[in-house]
Amino acid sequence: xxxxxxxxxxxxxxxxxxxxxxxxxxxxxxxxxxxxxxxxxxxxxxxxxxxxxxxxxxxxxxxxxxxxxxxxxxxxxxxxxxxxxxxxxxxxxxxxxxxxxxxxxxxxxxxxxxxxxxxxxxxxxxxxxxxxxxxxxxxxxxxxxxxxxxxxxxxxxxxxxxxxxxxxxxxxxxxxxxxxxxxxxxxxxxxxxxxxxxxxxxxxxxxxxxxxxxxxxxxxxxxxxxxx
Numbered sequence: 001x002x003x004x005x006x007x008x009x010x011x012x013x014x015x016x017x018x019x020x021x022x023x024x025x026x027x028x029x030x031x032x033x034x035x036x037x038x039x040x041x042x043x044x045x046x047x048x049x050x051x052x053x054x055x056x057x058x059x060x061x062x063x064x065x066x067x068x069x070x071x072x073x074x075x076x077x078x079x080x081x082x083x084x085x086x087x088x089x090x091x092x093x094x095x096x097x098x099x100x101x102x103x104x105x106x107x108x109x110x111x112x113x114x115x116x117x118x119x120x121x122x123x124x125x126x127x128x129x130x131x132x133x134x135x136x137x138x139x140x141x142x143x144x145x146x147x148x149x150x151x152x153x154x155x156x157x158x159x160x161x162x163x164x165x166x167x168x169x170x171x172x173x174x175x176x177x178x179x180x181x182x183x184x185x186x187x188x189x190x191x192x193x194x195x196x197x198x199x200x201x202x203x204x205x206x207x208x209x210x211x212x213x214x215x216x217x218x219x220x221x222x223x224x225x226x227x228x
Contacts, residue, residue, distance in 0.1 A: 113213045144156065
């Protein structure tokens with residue numbers, strides 16, 4: 001995989017007042033911006049191009065990260081406008097900057113100690129999701145991972161989607177009929193979850209279970225805990 005997409009366009013509403021003046025992915029985690037942890041991991045596995053979706057306080061990203069050369073990367077920024085386009089709309093908006101091959105997509109507001117090199121370069125289906133143990137703030141999880149590594153929406157035990165996965169462009173092929181938004185809206189704003197649900201129902205999404213550390217850095221309390 002030569003390309004990656006980092007979702008960094010969120011408003012960070014639960015993180016206020018910290019995000020009133022700084023986007024959440026640029027907040028300091030253990031001595032460096034949260035997003036820098038992802039950039040380092042991507043560079044370590046040979047990713048060359050990283051697209052960063054931006055909206056809230058977008059001008060701070062190039063100021064803080066530059067063109068990516070300090071990590072041996074080429075960073076390109078996909079501005080979504082003043083209103084974020086959600087995960088699905090953001091992925092669709094960034095697609096022209098991503099190559100034809102599968103790409104890693106990462107939530108800019110999570111921290112994880114996983115080795116991205118363990119992710120498959122070629123998913124068996126349209127996506128491969130990295131799953132983690134359920135957290136107190138999300139006790140019911142998202143999906144079931146079976147012994148063959150295929151994800152299901154029903155059953156137990158359940159795991160939580162980490163916000164990190166490998167996607168094929170084809171995941172977006174049916175967005176006008178699946179996204180639940182007006183396809184005439186320019187640009188369209190929708191979540192990736194309905195598209196993932198449809199792909200999971202046809203057995204086209206695999207997964208793996210990361211048993212190490214993972215934090216959804218969604219609140220000032222979780223950020224403080226992570227830094228401790």
